Amino acid sequence: MKATINWTGNASFKATSGSGHSVQLDGPPDRGGENLGPRPMEMLLMGIGGCSSFDVVSILEKSRQEVTDCRCDLEAERADEVPSVFTRIHLHFVVTGHNLKEKQVARAVSLSAEKYCSASIMLGKAGVEITHSFEIQAAE
Known part of the structure; x- marks a missing residue:
C-alpha cells in the first residue's frame, strides 16, 4: 500500500492513495489552515x-x-x-x-x-x- 502527500500551500496538503484517489487535507485555522479539507x-x-x-x-x-x-x-x-x-x-x-x-x-x-x-x-x-x-x- 502506498500514498503520496503533496504540500499545496500554507497548512494544506493533497493526499493521493496508491489507487489514485485524492483528498485535500488542511490544518486548523490557528495553525495556518484555511478549512479546505479535513484535518x-x-x-x-x-x-x-x-x-x-x-x-x-x-x-x-x-x-x-x-x-x-x-x-x-x-x-x-x-x-x-x-x-x-x-x-x-x-x-x-x-x-x-x-x-x-x-x-x-x-x-x-x-x-x-x-x-x-x-x-x-x-x-x-x-x-x-x-x-x-x-x-x-x-x-x-
Whole structure:
C-alpha cells in the first residue's frame, strides 16, 4: 500500500492513495489552515469508521441480513499534551434494514472490533481505548 502527500500551500496538503484517489487535507485555522479539507487526525478517525463499517455491512450481508443502510457515528478524545494522540474512540453503528436480527448485528460489530478492522485493532494495541455500540432501525 502506498500514498503520496503533496504540500499545496500554507497548512494544506493533497493526499493521493496508491489507487489514485485524492483528498485535500488542511490544518486548523490557528495553525495556518484555511478549512479546505479535513484535518489529518479527522481522516484517521474517518478511516477507522470506514474500515469497521465495511466489515459490519459485509458480515451482515454474508449472514443474509437485509441491510438497507449503515451509519457509524464516531466520537474521539485526544491527549491534552503533544503529541495529541487519540486516547479514546467510540464507534456507534446505526444499522437499518428489514427483519435484522440483533444477535447478527452484535456479532458483526464484535467480529469487526476483535478480528477484522485493522485500523481500530492497530490503535487498540497502541493503547487507545476503543468501544463499540449499535442500534437497529427498521427500514420503511
